[in-house]
Amino acid sequence: MSARADFIAKFGGVFEHSPFIAERAYDAGLILVPLTAKGIHDAFVSIFRKASHEERLGVLRAHPDLAGKLAIAGDLTEDSRQEQAGAGLDRLTAAEHARFTELNNAYTEKFGFPFIIAVKGLDRQDILAAFEKRIHNSAEEEFATATAQVERIALLRLQSMFPEK
Template identity: 45%
Template sequence: MPDQQAVFHLRDEVDFVSLLSGIYEHSPWVAEQLWRQKSEHPIGYFDDIAKIQQAMRDIVDQSSDEQKLMLLRAHPDLAGKAAAVGELTDASKSEQAGAGLDQCTDIELAHFLQINDQYRQKFGFPFIMAVKGATKEQILAGFEERTPNDLETEFARAINEVHKIAGFRLADL
């Protein structure tokens, strides 16, 4: 990875979008819109990760509910089928491994699959939690705490969790 100063001085759209396209899972449209907004920001704006994070957050928050739903649906289940068959992005794989989700017992994995399915059936998108620094037990507690929510509350919570994940990923650049 280039250093922070080089990252945010990229003048080429392809390089800029390529670098930032994974910040929001399988949603390069956020980085593409950020590139298109470059001229709206003062020189030096992209030297500050916090400003980039806020600009990307604003793009998502100002998008349609349909776009937000597609963004949520782009995320994998935690300890789900994509992980089992090796289809996670590198970022998701690292985040889930950090929470120990790559070391679930068969019983734990079956439980995660069951609660993932229940959650997805209720809300129409996967359970999303910024798991960096979390344990399996905390993730399971998150399922228990959030599954009783109504759709509006949980949709907002899931979007907020996506923003947290994006913040972690930007910081890792």
């Protein structure tokens, strides 16, 4: 494999199911050696923010519902599975699961993409509280919030790949 292919294989999933971010960053010469979480994140965020509204919306839509159908079926990406499990979303009570399902459906219907939050360091009560608050945002506010959360998730994923001191 080429250096580009190796890079895409390793980092193409940092932005959920959106390898075009890694491809464009690499092709634009934004990836600097030595590779660091911050350096890659800066390059990826630059590309993400320059992407069209439709492309950014596609990145948002690539994220799974929290505690949703993909989680139940075991079809999450490994990163998403670990992130959701770390927040306890794989251990919801029936009532909590019903509330997440209700909120997921209402949120997606209102905004056209799933609720996205960087769950690291949060528990299910924190996530539900954020869900309950953010569902009342305007479409513009929530698009901005969700894209910021996607960038945070990417940083956390990169930091786990590069345990920098």
